[in-house]
Amino acid sequence: MTEELANHYREIIAGLGEDPDREGLRDTPKRAAKAMQFLTRGYSQSLESLVNGAVFASETEEMVLVKDIELYSMCEHHLLPFIGKCHIAYMPRGKVLGLSKFARIVDMYARRMQIQENLTREIAEAIQQVTGAHGVAVVIEAKHMCMMMRGVEKQNSNMTTSVMLGAFRNNQTTRQEFLLLVNGR
Numbered sequence: 001m002t003e004e005l006a007n008h009y010r011e012i013i014a015g016l017g018e019d020p021d022r023e024g025l026r027d028t029p030k031r032a033a034k035a036m037q038f039l040t041r042g043y044s045q046s047l048e049s050l051v052n053g054a055v056f057a058s059e060t061e062e063m064v065l066v067k068d069i070e071l072y073s074m075c076e077h078h079l080l081p082f083i084g085k086c087h088i089a090y091m092p093r094g095k096v097l098g099l100s101k102f103a104r105i106v107d108m109y110a111r112r113m114q115i116q117e118n119l120t121r122e123i124a125e126a127i128q129q130v131t132g133a134h135g136v137a138v139v140i141e142a143k144h145m146c147m148m149m150r151g152v153e154k155q156n157s158n159m160t161t162s163v164m165l166g167a168f169r170n171n172q173t174t175r176q177e178f179l180l181l182v183n184g185r
Helices: 002-015 029-039 045-049 101-112 114-129 172-182
Strands: 053-055 064-075 081-091 094-097 133-142 159-166
Touching: 002 029, 029 053, 029 101, 029 133, 045 114, 053 172, 064 114, 064 172, 081 101, 081 114, 081 159, 094 101, 094 114, 101 114, 114 133, 114 159, 133 172
Parallel strands: none
Antiparallel strands: 053 094, 064 081, 081 133, 133 159
């Protein structure tokens, strides 16, 4: 698979008018192929194997919030990165998820080609599926290289997306508490 991707990168380099055999580019196709495989490794992961049973019985039903989980993803429209942070909250219903699993779930879905709106929903639905929580809330804030490096070239633009499920969608007070905590007030 790596060799096939490397051949495609070699063709792209040549198609751009460069010499893929010059010293600085000689190994670039292989390095680029390995980098792309790493950046999209989420395709080879599954939610079940990632969580690996790290759901534990708990009587807490109060909000659990994990803030500022960094994420790196790839825009499906231009194959350029978007970089940001994810905030996840849930209202447990008899079980809680191991803390590191939040970051692993974010990484699994982020390491796929997609748009931020879908990424936000995928993470929320995965947390809901794994925990059976009363509700789940996810907010992602990210900077998109496709807006910063090409096109309109707006360096300070930031996109924020949110998905609210269950109690966070149906209860204004719960949603407001989450948003206040995320915004640090």
